[in-house]
Amino acid sequence: MEAFQGLLSGFQVALSWEGIMFVLIGVVVGTLIGMMPGLGPISAIAIMIPITYGMDPAPALVMMAGVYYGAVFGGSTSSILLNAPGVAGTVATSFDGYPMAQKGQAGKALAIAAVASFIGGTVSVVLLMLLAPALSSVAISFGPPAYFALMLMGLTAISSLSDGSTLKALISAVAGFMVVTIGIDPQTGTQRFTFGSVNLLDGFDFLIIALGLFAVAEVCMLVLNRRNNSLSDSQKLGSLKLSKSDLKEMSGPVSRQSFVGFILGVLPGAGATISSFISYIFEKKIAKKPEEFGKGSIKGIAAPESSNNAATSGAFVPLLSLGIPGSGTTAVMLGAFLVLGVQPGPMLMVERPEIFWGIIASMYLGNVFLLILNLPLIPYLAKILAIPRPMLISLVIMFSLVGVYSISFNVFDLYMLLIFGAIGFFMRIFSFPAPPFILAFILGGMMEQAFRQSMTISNGNLSIFVTSPLPLTLIIISLLSFLVPVLLGLRKKKVEV
Amino acid sequence: MLKTMNQRIGLILVILAGSYLLLSYQLPSYPYTSVDADVIPNGLGWLLILLAILLYFSRTKETEAEKQKRAIPRKELLVLAAVFAMIFLYIFLFEMIGFIIMTGLFIYFCSWFLGYDKWKTNLIVSILFPLTLYGIFVYALGIVLPRGILPF
Amino acid sequence: MKKISMTLLLMLSAVALAACNSDNANGDSNGDGGDFTPTKPIEMVAPAGAGGGWDTTAREVAKVFGETGILEENMAVINKEGGGGAIAWAYIHGKNDSPYNLFVSSPPLMFVPLNGQSQYGHEDFTPLANVIADYGAFAVREDAEWDDLNDLFDDMKEDPESVTVIGVSAPGSMDHIQFIRIAKAAGVDVTKIKYVSEQEGGTLTALLNGSVDVYSTGVGETVEQVRAGNIKVLGITAEERLEGEVLSDFPTAMEQGIDETFVNWRGFFGPPNMDQAAVDYYEAKFKELSDSEEFDEVRKKYGWNEMYMDSEEYKTFLDEEKKEIETLLDELGLGN
Known part of the structure; x- marks a missing residue:
């Protein structure tokens, strides 16, 4: 009953004209910043923090939340159009979004992403509203051993992220894992592979790797193919019509992955990135035609997009109900709360119900706004691809550079972007897939830390991973998902022989 | 010995993994942990060597599509190298000359170099685009881009 | 012409010297800033990303400075993230003797260099004033x-x-x-x-x-x-x-x-070799800030404690603190 009253007061905040206005400002700013290649939710929130100084906390936080999920919503645009993911959560979207756009269906790809995002976001707000208080215990159920097992599960998906040789996929993954070991090791403070350079102490930012391997490497391919500009039919390019069968095709992935995304979003440390990868792989594994994935599959866009938006709302569970920021982005978000004199945590719901529920209630509205705002923009956005190739190439290069510069203000990182661009190009021409590299880069670092934390806790006893049910289950799942295809493959070969 | 592409790549990977391992084995040890900072890197290094050896001896032939991917004419590679050189120059002068001028020059010359011949449009984009972006970043978003030699 | 300007310059420096001396003799009479007054915006670097402790401190301080008018010039906060602060410190160190480049720091300014992750420690900068304690x-x-x-x-x-x-x-x-x-x-x-x-x-x-x-x-x-x-x-x-x-x-x-x-002290520093007049100026301004009602509100909001130290005190405090941490790290075998 108390929760219901809280929710009512939340809707009062969200539906006041002030509330509506700030949700609108938040999602507009968020989605526009998110669309820029290289700028993601972290930059969006950080940019907005100084603006909220001195504002009334409830509307300010409603706006900040809007900026956050708005940026995630808009983030898919540059992934789909330019293969330039500005945030880790949309890397998986580029796997199928970019190929579809290159087939001349950019509008459709963007529309699928927008609809999937909207549904993912809305489903997870409903779950958030119903379950936020109850789920806070789930959010803290993962200790280091369970995180290790979760990351392991994500990594076993590597082979399914490549069409060609599994060996090459594994080599890519090991290389990605090696790159993430560069920098100060958190468990010991040891500098690894930094060559004494201050610039390498923190290792490489995700954006350098993602924009290098995806955007700059793609630019190289565009340079080689600059003469066949096949995407000049802008009428068709911008069409965002989804046929009934399209909608039917995406309904399965969207409904499943909204839940998967939400649950993974609730876990601190997992979040939108991991959920989008897991959802992508999940759908690929159960798809009737997995070979369509990676070539512009509708499911391949719908799954990660519904998942990463659902995870974004899910991340509000630990943030609001426990005061635990589960990711770099929510940590900045927590900073935004503190600046406004609001301490998120278990007491927030009791003491400031209008803020707790106001943010949740405003998300319904925000998601509707996002859909209404984004759909009409799609035809114009899609026309970006009709820009003549030479000009488009220059602009993408420049955007990638500015994106990287705006996170660190360090020219060193720009050189690194160039180097990873070259690496990405060579990987392409020698058929080493980039997705396993980036997956291992994202998961590997966390996996190593979780492994070593567990080992310190258990005094070096490996049994810590199998003595409690949660990590054990996850490890069994990962072993199965790795071994089953291998065994099946062996049998197939025998039959062929 | 280095007949196939796989063999050549395998060899390069072994060298890379070897130098990584060399550095990894030199990492200082930290007394208060059961799994030290060098354990995982050492594992990764050896794993890469193993995979590279597998690649070296793998008998999978390159598919036609794969071969075609690397069949790039020398001239095109030079074009690519030139683009990289331009990016390098852009980065090198980025903070000295400033965002607006460098971006304008980069967009104009890179587009022109890659075969965009409508010089009027090119010029307009090269001037308006950096100015707009600079305005958005610096004045609306508060992200400071290098001003360089310009007074604003 | 040349002669006149030379004479003028000499006279000016004599006046400056005199002002400096009198300031040292009885600092209170001229607590309003000696003979340094900023004539352009002051850059305040937070050696971390937005939303963290350093960033919040810098922004709140800049805000109170602006709103109360304690500081006539605008104070602009800039984030320089990376290396646990090392990148920002290297940047400030390059601004030798500039009175317009300040930064906020706390104990990591000792820990990071002691762990061999930064070339520069607190002794490479000019301590201006400590403001809060956690x-x-x-x-x-x-x-x-x-x-x-x-x-x-x-x-x-x-x-x-x-x-x-x-x-x-x-x-x-x-x-x-x-x-x-x-x-x-x-x-x-x-x-x-x-x-x-x-x-x-x-x-x-x-x-x-x-x-x-x-x-x-x-x-x-x-x-x-x-x-x-x-x-x-x-x-x-x-x-x-x-x-x-x-x-x-x-x-x-x-x-x-x-x-x-x-x-967990938190205070402000300037680049190395900052002019004494500028140090005096900022020291006084930070004192005024620390005593202001507006900043008291800020402290309450974040649960910070008041801990003002002027430049001299601060330096002594930091030197002692560093020695102690160094001994501890040596004992652990972590010293570099």
Whole structure:
């Protein structure tokens, strides 16, 4: 009953004209910043923090939340159009979004992403509203051993992220894992592979790797193919019509992955990135035609997009109900709360119900706004691809550079972007897939830390991973998902022989 | 010995993994942990060597599509190298000359170099685009881009 | 013409020197800033990204400076993230003697160089003033068997392997060292303490779900969870009890018979070789800020404590503090 009253007061905040206005400002700013290649939710929130100084906390936080999920919503645009993911959560979207756009269906790809995002976001707000208080215990159920097992599960998906040789996929993954070991090791403070350079102490930012391997490497391919500009039919390019069968095709992935995304979003440390990868792989594994994935599959866009938006709302569970920021982005978000004199945590719901529920209630509205705002923009956005190739190439290069510069203000990182661009190009021409590299880069670092934390806790006893049910289950799942295809493959070969 | 592409790549990977391992084995040890900072890197290094050896001896032939991917004419590679050189120059002068001028020059010359011949449009984009972006970043978003030699 | 300008220059410098001297002789009479007054916006660097402690301090200080008019010129906050501060410090170090480039820092300005991760430490900069103090807190789950620090340390003396401590920073940095420092004073063998670093935001999670036993953090991070009845604070590193609801319930290590403290000081610095006149100017301005009602509000909002030190005091304090940390790190075998 108390929760219901809280929710009512939340809707009062969200539906006041002030509330509506700030949700609108938040999602507009968020989605526009998110669309820029290289700028993601972290930059969006950080940019907005100084603006909220001195504002009334409830509307300010409603706006900040809007900026956050708005940026995630808009983030898919540059992934789909330019293969330039500005945030880790949309890397998986580029796997199928970019190929579809290159087939001349950019509008459709963007529309699928927008609809999937909207549904993912809305489903997870409903779950958030119903379950936020109850789920806070789930959010803290993962200790280091369970995180290790979760990351392991994500990594076993590597082979399914490549069409060609599994060996090459594994080599890519090991290389990605090696790159993430560069920098100060958190468990010991040891500098690894930094060559004494201050610039390498923190290792490489995700954006350098993602924009290098995806955007700059793609630019190289565009340079080689600059003469066949096949995407000049802008009428068709911008069409965002989804046929009934399209909608039917995406309904399965969207409904499943909204839940998967939400649950993974609730876990601190997992979040939108991991959920989008897991959802992508999940759908690929159960798809009737997995070979369509990676070539512009509708499911391949719908799954990660519904998942990463659902995870974004899910991340509000630990943030609001426990005061635990589960990711770099929510940590900045927590900073935004503190600046406004609001301490998120278990007491927030009791003491400031209008803020707790106001943010949740405003998300319904925000998601509707996002859909209404984004759909009409799609035809114009899609026309970006009709820009003549030479000009488009220059602009993408420049955007990638500015994106990287705006996170660190360090020219060193720009050189690194160039180097990873070259690496990405060579990987392409020698058929080493980039997705396993980036997956291992994202998961590997966390996996190593979780492994070593567990080992310190258990005094070096490996049994810590199998003595409690949660990590054990996850490890069994990962072993199965790795071994089953291998065994099946062996049998197939025998039959062929 | 280095007949196939796989063999050549395998060899390069072994060298890379070897130098990584060399550095990894030199990492200082930290007394208060059961799994030290060098354990995982050492594992990764050896794993890469193993995979590279597998690649070296793998008998999978390159598919036609794969071969075609690397069949790039020398001239095109030079074009690519030139683009990289331009990016390098852009980065090198980025903070000295400033965002607006460098971006304008980069967009104009890179587009022109890659075969965009409508010089009027090119010029307009090269001037308006950096100015707009600079305005958005610096004045609306508060992200400071290098001003360089310009007074604003 | 040349002669005239030379004479003028000489005269000016004589006046400047005189002003400087008189300022030193009786600083109070001219506390308003000596003969340095900024004529262009002042850049304030937060050596970290937006939303963190350094960034918040810098922004709130800049805001109060602007709103109260204590500072006539605008103070612009710039974030320079990376290397735990090292990148920003290298940047400021390059601004030799500029009176327009300030930055905010706290104990990592010692830990990072001591761990060999920055070329520059506090002695490479000009301390202007310390403004606030924060303290460390050691928290355990509400249902934990320990009720005070001595309970905990007794167990750790008996069986050091049974207790795991978690914190955000890497070993040899703040969360680790503040615990080591108190534990050592209580007689625990510090080379046997198990410490885990968690930088992805999972520290509290790991404490609450029982993966680890003790959470070493800042006082402010614990309040909310204590009020919710999830955790209890065994001890804090302040000299005396803090003021404020909940905060005043936290026992200090001192009152539990452990004669050691740790201050998470936070203050402002300038580039090396900053002119004495500029130092005097800023010192006075920060004093005025610290005493202002508006800044008192800010302190209350974040639960910070007032701790003003002028440039001289600050320098002495930092030198002593660094020596102590160095000894501790050497003992752990972590010194560089």
